[in-house]
Structure formats: C-alpha cells, structure tokens
Amino acid sequence: MPWGYPESIAITAGIAFVGFVLQIAVSDFNFYLLTSPVNLIVGALIVGFCLLTLALQKTKFLKWFTGVPFSVCLISALLILTLIMGLTPQTGPSSANVKKDIISLLGFNNMTGSWPFVLIYFTTLLSLGSLIVRRAAKFNIRDWGFYLTHFGLWLVLFAGGLGHADIERYLMHVREGEVEWRVYDDEGNVKELPIAIQLNDFDMEEYPPKLTIIDRETGEPQPQSDPDFYQIDTKIPKGKINGWELELNEYIHNAVRNSDSTYREVPMPGSTPAARITMHNPLTGEVRKGWVCGGNQAQLYKTLELDEEQTVVMTVPEPKRFMSDIEVYTPDGTIKSAILEVNHPLRINSWTIYQYGYDNAAGRLSTYSSMELVYDPWIIPVYIGFFMIATGAIVMIVRGRSLNRKRIVSTEHNKEEK
Amino acid sequence: MNWDIFIWFALPAVILWCSAGIVVYRKKNRVLADILMITGIAIFTLFIIGFWIDIERPPMRTMGETRLWYSFFLSVVGYVTYRRWKYPWLLSFSALVATVFVFINLLKPEIHSKNLMPALQSIWFIPHVTSYILSYAMFGAATIGAFVQLRKIHRKGLSDKKVFDFIDNIVYVGFGFLILGMLMGCVWAKEAWGHYWSWDPKETWAFVTSMAYLAYIHIRLQGKKQEKVALWLLPIAFILLLITWIGVNYLPSAQGSIHVY
Ligand code: HEM
Numbered sequence: 001m002p003w004g005y006p007e008s009i010a011i012t013a014g015i016a017f018v019g020f021v022l023q024i025a026v027s028d029f030n031f032y033l034l035t036s037p038v039n040l041i042v043g044a045l046i047v048g049f050c051l052l053t054l055a056l057q058k059t060k061f062l063k064w065f066t067g068v069p070f071s072v073c074l075i076s077a078l079l080i081l082t083l084i085m086g087l088t089p090q091t092g093p094s095s096a097n098v099k100k101d102i103i104s105l106l107g108f109n110n111m112t113g114s115w116p117f118v119l120i121y122f123t124t125l126l127s128l129g130s131l132i133v134r135r136a137a138k139f140n141i142r143d144w145g146f147y148l149t150h151f152g153l154w155l156v157l158f159a160g161g162l163g164h165a166d167i168e169r170y171l172m173h174v175r176e177g178e179v180e181w182r183v184y185d186d187e188g189n190v191k192e193l194p195i196a197i198q199l200n201d202f203d204m205e206e207y208p209p210k211l212t213i214i215d216r217e218t219g220e221p222q223p224q225s226d227p228d229f230y231q232i233d234t235k236i237p238k239g240k241i242n243g244w245e246l247e248l249n250e251y252i253h254n255a256v257r258n259s260d261s262t263y264r265e266v267p268m269p270g271s272t273p274a275a276r277i278t279m280h281n282p283l284t285g286e287v288r289k290g291w292v293c294g295g296n297q298a299q300l301y302k303t304l305e306l307d308e309e310q311t312v313v314m315t316v317p318e319p320k321r322f323m324s325d326i327e328v329y330t331p332d333g334t335i336k337s338a339i340l341e342v343n344h345p346l347r348i349n350s351w352t353i354y355q356y357g358y359d360n361a362a363g364r365l366s367t368y369s370s371m372e373l374v375y376d377p378w379i380i381p382v383y384i385g386f387f388m389i390a391t392g393a394i395v396m397i398v399r400g401r402s403l404n405r406k407r408i409v410s411t412e413h414n415k416e417e418k
Numbered sequence: 419m420n421w422d423i424f425i426w427f428a429l430p431a432v433i434l435w436c437s438a439g440i441v442v443y444r445k446k447n448r449v450l451a452d453i454l455m456i457t458g459i460a461i462f463t464l465f466i467i468g469f470w471i472d473i474e475r476p477p478m479r480t481m482g483e484t485r486l487w488y489s490f491f492l493s494v495v496g497y498v499t500y501r502r503w504k505y506p507w508l509l510s511f512s513a514l515v516a517t518v519f520v521f522i523n524l525l526k527p528e529i530h531s532k533n534l535m536p537a538l539q540s541i542w543f544i545p546h547v548t549s550y551i552l553s554y555a556m557f558g559a560a561t562i563g564a565f566v567q568l569r570k571i572h573r574k575g576l577s578d579k580k581v582f583d584f585i586d587n588i589v590y591v592g593f594g595f596l597i598l599g600m601l602m603g604c605v606w607a608k609e610a611w612g613h614y615w616s617w618d619p620k621e622t623w624a625f626v627t628s629m630a631y632l633a634y635i636h637i638r639l640q641g642k643k644q645e646k647v648a649l650w651l652l653p654i655a656f657i658l659l660l661i662t663w664i665g666v667n668y669l670p671s672a673q674g675s676i677h678v679y
Contacts, residue, residue, distance in 0.1 A: 005644070068636055071636055075636065079626055082626045083658075085617070085622050086623045086661075111617075322536065342536035342539070342610060343537065343606075343610050345609060352608075352612070376613075379608075386614075390598060390601050393595075394598070397595060397598075400588075400590045400591055401583070401586040
C-alpha cells in the first residue's frame with residue numbers, strides 16, 4: 001500500500017520548509033529568470049518528467065505521488081499560503097538593503113514570488129501532470145469529466161505560471177490625428193514598439209448629470225450631512241432636493257448657449273448638458289425658474305440662484321462609454337482599424353490593445369487617448385484550459401457526484417484488499 | 419411598465435414562490451408546487467419584459483435592476499436544480515433568497531442612483547455574479563448538511579450515507595457554478611483590465627475559498643477515510659466564502675483592491 005496522509009503531510013511540509021529556508025537565504029524567487037527561452041526549457045522538463053512516470057506506473061512511489069492524500073496536502077498547502085497572502089498586504093518584493101521584519105523575511109508580503117509558493121506550485125504541476133498521464137495510460141472515455149477539469153487546470157497552471165515572465169504591459173498616449181509608437185513601462189521608461197497606433201478620433205458618451213443645491217459660500221452640496229441629488233431623467237421629471245420641489249421642464253443633452261442665456265440642441269464636440277427647471281419651496285411658496293448647465297472647457301456653467309445662500313448646480317456627468325477610433329500598423333504590413341472601448345479590446349497576434357484613459361479634466365473634449373498594450377504569447381493555451389475546465393464544470397453541475405460512484409467503490413475495494 | 423407598478427407583479431410572484439416552497443414538502447403536493455413556482459416565474463418574467471420594452475434598453479444598469487435579475491435567476495435555477503435533484507428544500511431556499519432580493523428592491527430601490535461605470539458594462543457581468551450567488555446558495559446548504567451529519571456521527575457513531583450523498587452532490591454542483599463564475603470573471607478581467615488573474619485581494623480570497631472546497635471533493639474520493647475532517651472543512655470553507663463575498667472590503671490587506679463592487 002502506498003503512503004497515506006501522515007507521509008504526505010510530512011513531505012508537503014518538508015517542501016514548504018525547504019522553500020522558507022531558500023527564501024531566507026536567497027530572498028524572493030526571481031520570476032523574470034523564467035523569460036523565454038528558459039520557460040520553454042523548464043516546460044519541456046516538466047512535460048518530460050510527467051511522461052517518464054509512464055515507466056513507473058506500477059511503483060508505490062507513483063501511486064502515492066499521484067494519489068489522493070498527496071493531492072489533498074498540496075491543495076491544502078496552496079490554501080494556507082494564499083490564506084496568508086489574503087491577510088498580508090502584498091507590497092511586492094522588498095529590496096535587499098531594507099531591514100526586514102519577519103513578514104518580509106518569510107516572503108509573506110510577496111507570496112506569489114516566494115520560494116515556498118513556487119515550490120508547491122511546481123510540485124502540484126508535476127503531481128497533477130503525472131496523474132493525468134497515469135489515467136490517460138488506461139484511458140476510459142467515461143472519465144471525460146475528470147480529463148477535462150484536470151488537464152484544463154494543468155494547462156492553465158502550466159501556461160499561466162511559466163508564461164508570466166513573458167507578459168509585457170505598456171501605456172501609450174496618442175493625440176488625436178497623430179501616430180504613436182513610443183510607450184511607457186511600469187517604471188515610466190520610454191520604449192519604442194514595433195506596433196504603431198494612429199488615433200483618428202476620441203469620443204465619449206455621458207450619462208445625464210445630477211442636480212443638487214450647494215451653499216454659495218462653501219460650495220458644499222446640501223444638506224451637508226447627506227446631500228440630496230436629483231438624477232436627471234426625462235421619464236421621472238420630478239424630484240425633491242434640500243426641501244425644494246424640483247420639476248424638470250426641458251433637458252438638452254448636447255446643448256449650446258444662445259446669446260439670450262437660453263439653450264438649444266447642437267450636437268457638436270463642445271456642447272454640454274443643460275436643463276430648464278422650476279424650483280418650488282412648499283414652505284415659503286417661492287418659485288424659481290431657469291436654466292442650469294454644468295459647462296465644460298468650451299462653455300461657461302450656469303446656475304439657478306434660490307436665495308442668498310443656496311443655488312442649484314449641475315454635477316459633472318459620469319462617463320457612459322469612451323472610445324477611440326484607431327488604426328494599428330504592424331511590421332508585417334497589416335493595418336487594422338477598430339473602435340476601442342472599455343471591455344472591447346483589440347487583439348492583434350499576441351498583443352491586446354485596451355482603451356485605458358483620457359484627459360479627465362477635459363472629459364469629452366480630451367485631445368488624447370491612453371491605451372494599454374499587453375503582450376501575452378501564452379494566452380491561447382490558457383484559454384483552451386479555461387474552456388476545458390468550464391466544460392468539466394458543466395459536467396459536474398449536471399451529473400453531480402453520481403458520475404464517480406462506480407470508480408470510488410472500486411478504490412474502496414482496493415483498500416480492503418490490503 | 420415601470421417601477422411604480424413593480425409591486426403588483428412582485429408580491430404575487432413572491433407569494434406564489436413561497437407557497438411552492440412550503441407545499442413542496444408533501445409528496446402529493448409536488449404537482450401543485452410545480453404550478454405555483456412556474457406561475458410565479460411567469461409573472462415575474464412578464465414584468466421584466468414589459469420593463470425592458472418601457473425603458474428601451476436592457477435593464478442591467480442600476481443596482482435595482484441587477485437585483486431584479488438575481489431574483490429571476492434564483493427562482494428559475496432553483497426550480498430547475500430542484501427538478502434535477504429532487505431536494506424540496508432547494509426550492510424553498512431559492513424562493514426565500516429570491517424573495518429577499520425582491521423585498522430589498524421594494525424597500526430600497528436604488529433604481530436611479532447608480533450609473534453603470536464603463537468597466538461594468540460587459541456581457542459577463544450578469545452571468546459572473548449570478549453563477550457566484552448560485553454557488554454560495556449551494557454551499558450554504560452543504561454547510562447545514564455537514565452539521566446534520568456531524569451530529570449524527572456524534573450521536574450514533576456512524577455517518578448517514580443519504581446525508582453524505584446529498585452533501586457530496588450539492589458540493590459538486592456548487593463547485594461547478596463556482597468555477598464557472600470564476601472563469602467568467604477571468605475572461606472579463608482580461609477584457610477589461612488586461613489580465614485574467616492579478617491576485618487582487620478579492621481574487622486571492624476567491625482562490626482560497628475554491629481550494630477549500632477542492633480539498634473537500636478530493637478527501638471524499640476515499641469514502642470512509644477522514645470523514646470528520648471533510649465535514650469540518652465545510653463550515654470552514656463557508657467562513658472563507660463569506661470573507662470573500664462580504665469581508666474582503668474590510669481587510670487591511672485589501673485596501674486598494676480594484677474590485678470596488
Ligand atoms: C479544477 C480543479 C479540480 C476539480 C474540479 C477536480 C475534481 C476531481 C474529481 C471530480 C475527481 C474524481 C473523478 C474521477 O476520479 O473520475 C478527481 C480526482 C482526483 N483529483 Fe482532482 N480536481 C481538480 C484539481 C485537482 C488537483 C489540483 C489535483 C492535484 C494536486 C487533483 C488530484 C486528483 C487526484 C489524485 C484524483 C484521484 C484520481 C485517481 O485516483 O484516479 N485534482 N478530481
């Protein structure tokens with residue numbers, strides 16, 4: 001009979017212990033040692049190891065190494081390490097010359113780069129990989145749920161872990177009408193990429209703003225403890241703010257001011273939301289009518305004064321969508337054009353281009369757009385893994401535990417045989 | 419159809435769901451429970467469709483609107499899983515939770531306060547959150563089952579196979595939903611933030627929680643071995659789950675999380 005829980009616990013703890021010793025001795029594991037081609041070599045070694053276990057199929061070692069007790073211990077070790085990680089602020093690798101407290105000495109503040117985590121991670125890859133090989137050697141189509149979840153997870157751990165060092169992320173700021181290929185990395189260094197992006201147009205859609213009453217002296221929204229806001233909505237044209245009854249008479253989302261301080265609709269970049277409202281104070285019977293407008297870089301704001309202290313103002317509208325109309329040029333001559341938007345990135349080869357930001361102060365009138373460029377050559381195997389796990393998860397939902405009943409009964413038989 | 423008349427659909431639906439959740443415990447009432455539940459869901463669906471037409475956009479923008487979907491999905495999936503697994507309490511439990519969400523919407527609508535920020539405007543939003551909520555519901559049930567089983571072991575010195583069947587099944591189903599929710603979150607994060615996994619505090623805690631249930635599943639593969647350890651793991655896992663769900667925002671280690679919602 002192969003080893004059981006006591007031995008598995010001891011060995012898992014031993015691996016973690018070696019990790020802590022290494023951590024104290026040589027400090028964090030440097031993930032960037034694993035940049036291509038090193039990660040390809042390490043990957044080949046891992047796959048080689050898993051395949052070589054085919055020769056050990058009948059040994060007690062392999063039965064234990066790919067068995068339930070050891071996998072439970074590895075899973076628990078990952079649980080404990082990430083639990084510590086969840087409780088300790090992750091401040092990243094601590095530089096060598098800083099005096100270390102116990103937390104950074106053990107690598108708790110940079111868990112995913114610490115030796116214990118990395119060793120347990122790699123052991124899991126080996127154990128899980130060998131398990132898949134062992135089960136694949138006596139392939140049974142009825143176990144397809146098992147193959148999907150385990151091979152999918154192995155792929156994700158393998159490609160996600162080894163590929164981590166190959167990921168590059170940059171920020172690029174492009175002005176309207178210009179072409180840019182210079183980017184900034186995390187530390188603010190400029191780098192030139194083989195990709196160039198032209199920004200044809202930046203545009204933004206905004207939600208209708210809110211109205212509120214502010215103190216004319218302090219500018220604070222009222223009542224101070226818990227300010228009232230009226231969200232402009234032509235379907236609900238009535239509201240109550242700071243004791244005043246508000247009625248929305250007219251709302252223009254793209255408004256431009258006439259010379260006589262009224263507004264009309266003109267859909268152009270410099271336009272701004274404007275609302276014509278009636279304010280009524282039920283206590284004093286006072287009524288105020290007029291236009292309120294938030295203004296922007298191109299137009300003045302307009303408020304509606306209620307009395308000596310109070311005035312109605314419009315808040316800055318919140319962004320609903322912002323998008324960049326871009327063209328991307330790559331070295332092999334392909335040109336791709338796209339409308340970039342949050343949640344709608346553009347994929348080109350191993351690059352993904354994201355809408356990142358804009359000139360917040362200028363809002364709709366921003367003359368530039370910031371984009372994030374991410375290079376991840378390992379993303380395809382990770383997504384294949386995701387897809388396999390997801391399919392396996394659906395199998396679990398539909399079949400529940402019943403799928404495995406038969407096999408488990410047979411393992412229990414094995415146990416009684418000993 | 420707008421929020422003003424929501425109550426005229428919500429109350430009948432809630433009453434029907436809850437009656438279904440009560441009558442289902444008597445075997446001969448099962449057909450009645452089906453009818454009650456389906457009628458309730460139909461009435462609720464009618465409101466959603468009418469509301470959708472009325473506001474001329476998918477009702478997924480405000481907090482109130484997403485709660486509308488929670489109630490809807492909980493009742494539908496609760497009913498479907500009840501039909502699949504035949505556990506009557508699954509029906510009552512999902513009816514109850516759906517009802518709670520309906521009442522939050524009635525009492526604290528939050529229907530105009532929240533404009534949906536661009537990062538949340540994704541097709542993954544609703545399925546990601548719903549899948550998680552569903553798994554939470556299943557794991558809650560599994561935890562109750564674990565206490566029932568532990569008491570039986572304590573009293574008789576023997577575990578009840580039927581209870582274990584139930585716990586194991588519900589953990590498998592819950593874990594399936596948990597992984598689906600997680601994967602959808604990964605794909606969404608890649609789409610919105612540039613990477614599928616960033617070890618953000620919420621993600622770290624979600625990982626911890628999933629490891630705990632994964633440990634349970636694997637311990638249970640050896641049948642009678644380590645029964646009690648496996649059972650005690652369930653309430654522990656549920657506490658981890660609650661921290662992931664509600665507690666993360668209060669942890670000092672999570673200040674600066676990008677999961678503000
Ligand atoms: C997505 C994650 C995972 C899921 C959903 C999952 C689920 C399962 C299920 C349902 C079984 C029983 C099915 C069968 O034997 O046909 C199983 C078996 C097993 N799993 Fe996993 N598992 C996962 C990850 C892991 C990991 C990370 C390890 C190792 C560290 C592992 C090791 C094992 C082992 C050793 C068995 C027993 C296989 C045998 O003895 O033939 N699993 N797993």
